[in-house]
């Protein structure tokens with residue numbers, strides 16, 4: 484620490500590494516002490532941007548000024564770098580997914596315990612506005628008992644980049660986007676156990692790793708959650724669709740377009756049926772206007788820099804970490820169950836893993 488600032492060493496200066504430097508420029512409690520990337524052109528780029536650059540990982544790890552190593556390399560490199568960093572006396576933030584399996588994570592956790600170092604994971608989408616809106620709606624029971632949540636992200640360009648397409652690097656969409664969406668759901672329902680897991684994977688543009696998936700989780704207390712990632716979807720379904728006994732909420736896109744429709748309590752004595760080609764239906768007829776009310780989504784806004792502020796508070800003052808390893812482990816085990824379900828085409832009785 485220098486002048487009470489927590490000093491980060493950033494490893495990996497690709498898309499996410501650069502994004503970290505932008506976010507951290509607004510966090511005065513933290514300073515980037517230096518950057519290391521395995522590629523020389525990236526080190527040159529970082530230097531040109533005004534950062535100090537290390538010639539090797541060892542050089543960074545032996546710098547006594549570095550308090551925290553922030554790892555933003557491809558997924559398969561997180562574990563070995565994190566373990567070397569903790570052995571060198573550094574605290575560690577790993578990008579998501581922390582690693583590729585729960586046994587790998589257990590090894591990392593053991594090293595954190597042995598060395599007494601702080602290990603956490605950048606699950607930044609807990610601060611996404613769309614998620615915070617849904618969390619508020621659920622917690623405040625705005626829709627009554629929520630019996631179904633659908634959380635989706637859809638794109639149409641296949642798997643981006645290079646290493647994300649390869650199994651050896653921890654590619655695929657379960658590990659890439661799934662880890663975010665599942666972390667959000669488990670954070671939302673932290674105290675509720677999952678009872679069953681079913682999943683299917685897609686391989687439209689890539690045979691080696693999944694280029695999308697759908698999973699259905701059932702939670703104790705009777706909520707079903709669908710989580711879906713698609714990369715071959717030329718028409719996107721809404722980002723969130725939440726069904727409660729008293730109403731429905733939708734968030735359509737990243738711009739937070741959407742609304743809530745709730746029942747007013749006024750009942751229709753006589754439903755006017757709607758005419759369809761094959762006959763009349765009352766069940767699917769639109770509601771009379773006075774029986775429902777349309778409301779705006781609540782305004783909630785997150786600040787991703789809070790993740791880093793929390794890390795600084797953990798290091799400086801022993802504050803409680805926002806992203807805890809037991810939560811990360813729960814997501815990792817759930818991703819393993821998703822792969823297992825997809826491979827066997829079976830619904831997994833998940834209660835055994837949640838005891």
Ligand code: NAD
Pocket residue numbers: 494495496497498499500519520521522525554555556557558560578579580605606607644659
């Ligand atoms: P990228 O390919 O753009 O960048 C990775 C960088 O790491 C490259 O510059 C590469 O040269 C470097 N690198 C590879 N191996 C290295 C090693 N052993 N030592 C040092 N440098 C090494 O990838 P990206 O999109 O920046 O993703 C990096 C990580 O960030 C991944 O784990 C990804 O899942 C994560 N990520 C997180 C978010 C988020 O919102 N939290 C978003 C995007 C990516």
